[in-house]
Amino acid sequence: MSITEEKTPVFKSWSRWYLLVLAALVLSIVGFYLFTLYFS
Amino acid sequence: MSYIDWIVLISTLLLIVLYGIYKSRGSRNIDGFLLANQSLPWYHVGLSVMATQASAITFLSAPGQAYTDGMRFVQFYFGLPVAMVVLCITFVPIFHRLKVYTAYEFLENRFDLKTRALTAFLFLLQRGLSTGITIYAPSIILSTILGLDIRATTLFIGFLVIIYTVYGGTKAVSYTHMLQMGIIFMGMFVAGYMVVHLLPEQVTFVDALKLAGKSGRLNVVDWNFDLSNRYNVWSGLIGGFFLALSYFGTDQSQVGRYLSAKSVSESRLGLIMNGLVKIPMQFLILLVGALVFVFYLFHSAPLQFNPNERNKILQSEHAAEYLLLEKNYNELSIEKGRQAEHLVSAMHTGTEQQVEIHRQALNDAQHKADNIRKASKELMMKSDASSDTDDSNYVFLTFVTSYLPKGLIGLLIAIIFLASMGSTASGLNSLASTTVVDIYKRLIYKNGSDHHYLSASRWSTIGWGVFCMIVALFANRLGNLIEAVNILGSLFYGTILGIFLVAFYFKQIKGQVVFFAALIAEALVIMSYIFDLTAFLWLNVIGCALVIMISFMLKPFIKPRPDQG
Numbered sequence: 001m002s003i004t005e006e007k008t009p010v011f012k013s014w015s016r017w018y019l020l021v022l023a024a025l026v027l028s029i030v031g032f033y034l035f036t037l038y039f040s
Numbered sequence: 041m042s043y044i045d046w047i048v049l050i051s052t053l054l055l056i057v058l059y060g061i062y063k064s065r066g067s068r069n070i071d072g073f074l075l076a077n078q079s080l081p082w083y084h085v086g087l088s089v090m091a092t093q094a095s096a097i098t099f100l101s102a103p104g105q106a107y108t109d110g111m112r113f114v115q116f117y118f119g120l121p122v123a124m125v126v127l128c129i130t131f132v133p134i135f136h137r138l139k140v141y142t143a144y145e146f147l148e149n150r151f152d153l154k155t156r157a158l159t160a161f162l163f164l165l166q167r168g169l170s171t172g173i174t175i176y177a178p179s180i181i182l183s184t185i186l187g188l189d190i191r192a193t194t195l196f197i198g199f200l201v202i203i204y205t206v207y208g209g210t211k212a213v214s215y216t217h218m219l220q221m222g223i224i225f226m227g228m229f230v231a232g233y234m235v236v237h238l239l240p241e242q243v244t245f246v247d248a249l250k251l252a253g254k255s256g257r258l259n260v261v262d263w264n265f266d267l268s269n270r271y272n273v274w275s276g277l278i279g280g281f282f283l284a285l286s287y288f289g290t291d292q293s294q295v296g297r298y299l300s301a302k303s304v305s306e307s308r309l310g311l312i313m314n315g316l317v318k319i320p321m322q323f324l325i326l327l328v329g330a331l332v333f334v335f336y337l338f339h340s341a342p343l344q345f346n347p348n349e350r351n352k353i354l355q356s357e358h359a360a361e362y363l364l365l366e367k368n369y370n371e372l373s374i375e376k377g378r379q380a381e382h383l384v385s386a387m388h389t390g391t392e393q394q395v396e397i398h399r400q401a402l403n404d405a406q407h408k409a410d411n412i413r414k415a416s417k418e419l420m421m422k423s424d425a426s427s428d429t430d431d432s433n434y435v436f437l438t439f440v441t442s443y444l445p446k447g448l449i450g451l452l453i454a455i456i457f458l459a460s461m462g463s464t465a466s467g468l469n470s471l472a473s474t475t476v477v478d479i480y481k482r483l484i485y486k487n488g489s490d491h492h493y494l495s496a497s498r499w500s501t502i503g504w505g506v507f508c509m510i511v512a513l514f515a516n517r518l519g520n521l522i523e524a525v526n527i528l529g530s531l532f533y534g535t536i537l538g539i540f541l542v543a544f545y546f547k548q549i550k551g552q553v554v555f556f557a558a559l560i561a562e563a564l565v566i567m568s569y570i571f572d573l574t575a576f577l578w579l580n581v582i583g584c585a586l587v588i589m590i591s592f593m594l595k596p597f598i599k600p601r602p603d604q605g
Contacts, residue, residue: 006303006304006305007305008305009305009309014128014129014308017128017308017309017312018125018128018129018312020312020316021121021124021125021312021315021316022121022122022125024121024315024316025118025121025122025315025319028118028319028320028323029118029261029273032114032260032261032323033260033261033263035258035260036253036258036259036260036261038253039249039250039252039253039254039258040253040254040256040258040259
């Protein structure tokens with residue numbers, strides 16, 4: 001099966017997957033910032 | 041170590057070796073040996089990518105770093121998820137479409153043979169040295185804790201990895217990674233639980249976090265932009281992005297993991313898994329180190345965690361001075377424990393003002409303790425200038441062997457061994473792939489049979505295994521090991537990434553130009569490091585940017601050879 005024929009798993013497109021990864025990163029940074037503030 | 045720990049340690053290591061050999065039976069051709077016949081599912085790829093990066097260094101140095109310096113090291117990984125996205129979009133489909141064995145094959149298609157050979161050479165140099173350090177890391181465990189000769193332990197680990205890597209190639213490496221990561225995740229959880237469990241009864245998990253935070257050990261995020269500061273959000277996002285892109289996109293030890301996936305989708309999912317899991321995993325490992333710091337607020341910590349260095353100074357003319365420092369340090373430990381208890385009580389029932397008073401008192405005691413530690417290190421250097429005073433690699437081990445119950449010590453030491461074996465196996469596998477595919481098959485012996493190259497790959501694995509063991513024997517002067525590996529990577533990765541980015545995005549630049557640009561850029565990066573012009577993470581950005589900029593500067597002056605497309 002060629003690359004273009006491969007179906008994206010779970011989501012409609014790979015862009016959704018990439019968005020998920022970047023959103024998790026942003027949430028992590030914000031979460032860590034609040035964690036630092038709360039416990040310092 | 042008790043006999044129960046020995047049984048746990050040896051049976052775990054044997055299980056991994058036998059499992060790797062069993063699962064990889066049938067790897068009888070070069071495709072099977074180097075690419076596992078491109079048959080692996082995404083979770084194999086994801087766990088294998090993570091196991092390759094998470095060496096023993098991760099479990100030895102990271103908790104020690106959190107103990108001495110806080111958790112800010114986690115910012116180093118902020119660029120990684122972004123790099124995973126770029127890899128999925130650009131690198132993965134191209135490598136799969138060209139059906140390459142190594143990342144460097146692509147460079148000959150795009151540029152020329154000498155650019156491919158130069159990049160492969162830079163990789164072999166960097167990866168050979170780094171893999172040596174990953175063997176050394178667990179060797180210090182047995183040599184320090186059990187009093188064995190470090191040379192014997194280095195050889196033992198090296199041979200253990202060589203056995204299943206030579207036998208089963210990529211498939212053995214990948215299957216053992218799966219099992220290793222399972223055991224490692226379990227061990228991390230147990231270690232974290234045990235640290236909290238061993239705290240005084242009145243100290244809850246949240247109290248422990250508050251104590252760590254008030255002592256400056258939960259400094260996870262630092263927004264200040266400072267080029268000389270190794271770890272802040274910006275160096276992590278920008279420098280870490282370039283380092284991760286280079287490491288996962290151009291280092292064969294990682295490219296080999298996702299090239300063994302059965303499709304582009306499986307490769308992408310494996311990398312996405314890494315992008316989602318890596319930062320939380322690293323955060324938890326560092327958190328264990330911060331909790332160990334809290335544990336030592338209530339228990340007397342050694343002035344020097346490395347027992348060999350302590351023994352050395354006690355046999356010198358400075359022994360009396362050192363013992364006096366140790367006495368003062370132990371008295372301060374009692375004071376710290378008392379202040380920590382007061383602070384916990386104040387947090388439970390006191391006013392904000394009382395909390396602040398006890399926080400200040402605890403920090404003052406900690407500051408005095410830090411000064412004594414500094415003075416003891418200066419004394420060690422005065423006694424012997426070759427002393428290795430950075431004991432952060434020993435912090436977690438000292439805790440494990442001193443306070444964990446029988447059986448768990450063996451399990452946690454096994455985990456450190458497994459982590460080392462996992463990344464060493466990937467390292468040897470990739471060194472063999474690159475040596476055989478990019479150097480031997482391309483430049484030395486072009487028309488051999490499949491069986492000949494399979495045999496060459498196995499011999500190459502053995503040869504690199506021996507080289508890495510020799511490097512491991514000389515790795516004890518590199519300070520904090522996790523930083524040593526990352527600094528070594530940063531010296532070469534920027535240039536290698538620059539070559540690949542020019543290949544992908546600047547079609548007008550040809551091989552002759554990028555080759556000379558890479559040579560100049562690498563010389564400038566090494567000079568930047570020698571003259572300490574910037575924190576090491578930025579070397580990745582500098583190396584990469586220099587290759588691209590110099591390529592454009594040289595382009596008008598260097599005409600491509602007629603045979604270059």
